[in-house]
Amino acid sequence: MASSREPEQPNDRHFHVVDVERRRGRGARSNSSGRFEKDVHEAFDDGWESLAELDAFKTEVFEDTAKSIISRNDSPDISFEASINPYRGCEHGCIYCYARPSHCYLGHSAGLDFETKLYAKSEAATLLEREFAKPGYRPSTIALGGNTDPYQPIERQRRITRSILEVMARTNHPVGIITKSALVARDIDILQPMAAKGLAKVAVSITTLDRHVARAMEPRAATPSRRLETVRQLSQAGIPVTVMVAPIIPGLTDHEIEPILEAAREAGARDAGYVLLRLPLEIKTLFREWLAEEFPGRASRVISLLQSMHGGRDYTAEFGMRQRGKGPYATQIALRFRLAKQRLGLGGERGAMRTDLFEAPGDRGKQLKLL
Structure with a gap:
């Protein structure tokens, strides 16, 4: 049955957990209506076994009719000013994903809707060429994947990310990719010659080396071993690779900082970065539901440690603090990360990518400007 009631504040919501058979292979446990909706709709058992009549959540893909493709930001916490997200929503289903609340702007839930109701920007390459x-x-430098993963499973058929890279390759435009998918290796044929010109780099996200933790936390993403193999393939092709340990979850994955960096360096990574777990808006409830089901024995400690780094709260939105936290535990993580990078020689080759090679569409063959 579906209930309708006045929406509560995101901090106060207690969502109904969806039956395990309907959400098998997904990250979120619930699917409450988005925070902007007038009414909140949730499925619950009314005693007449009506839940058994509901279908399992299946992936649906809709067309995104965006009129522009490049997003810009001026956040001091983010290393890029321009980004492109070929897709909205992400089938990887990472329970911690900071992009989940953005799905509410589309009238969907940050929970299971985020993983199953996806939007594809099929005209992305055309729009990009028009911008250029x-x-x-x-x-x-334009970042691909600043919000959702550009190489999530539907990219195999849609190939929107590849079409964007083809435009960038033709125009000699610098690009940085952020992904946790092994599918990025498919596009080495484009990225390799771009990297040789100083026009491409890739950041691969590795949150844990534990296959079982990864499967629970990122159900439809590549396994840790496949991500490391992807780092190796990219590196061997001469493409600069950074490994992002993001997010670090205190009390659950923070003990893996050094082993992840060691494995990444052995695979050929040149640099590394990290972000602490963030729990804004609906994510605080979604993550607690997941934690209580998957790691009940660690749940209270994880939340306690996280709050100790945010002044007793689940999340602090201040620049400089929201991604790194503060306090003794946050300082310890930062120190461990820095020392591990120094010991492994990570981060010594960082440099800006070239922009002087750019050729606007239609400019080839034209006389060069004097000034």
């Missing part, structure tokens, strides 16, 4: 052709356009 504008007279006032000035190139700067």
Whole structure:
């Protein structure tokens, strides 16, 4: 049955956990309506076994009719100013994903809807070429995957990310990719010559080396071993690779900082970065539900440690603090990470990518400008 009631504040919500058979292979445990909806709809058992009549959650893909493709930000916490997200929503189903609340702007839930109701920007390459052709356009590194993964499973058929890279390769435009998918290796044929010109780099996210933890936490993402193999393939092709230990979950994965960096360096990574677990808006409830089911013995400690790094709260949105936290435990994590990087020689080759090679669409063969 479906209930309808006035929405509560995200901090106060207690969602109904969806039956395990309906959400098998997914990350979130519930699917409450988004925070902007007038009414909140949730499935619950009314005693007449009506839940058995509900279908399992299946992936649906809708067309995104965006009129522009490049997003810009001025956040001091983010290393890039421009980004492209070929998809909205993400089938990887990572329970900690900070992009989940953005699905509420589409009228969906940050829970299971985020993993199953996906939007594809099929015209992305055309829109990008149009942006590049504008007279006032000035190139700067564009990040692919700043919000959702550009190489999530539907990219195998849709190939939108690849079409974007083809435009960037033709115009010699710098690109940085953020992914936890092994599918990025498919595009080495494009990325390798771009990297040789100083136009491409890839960041691979590795949150844990424990296959079982990864399966529970990121149910449809590549296994840790496949991600490391992807790092190796990219590195051997001459493509600069950074490993992102993101997020670090205190009391659950923080003991793996050094082993992850060691494995990443052995695979050929040149740099590394990290972000602490963030629990804004609906994620605080979704993560607690997941933690209580998957790791009940660690749940209270994980939340306690996280709150100790956010002034007693689940999350602090302040720049400089939201991704790193503060306090003794946060300082300890930062120190361990820095020392491990120094010991392994990670981070010594960082440099800006080239923008001087950019050729706007239609400019090839034209006479060069004097000034």
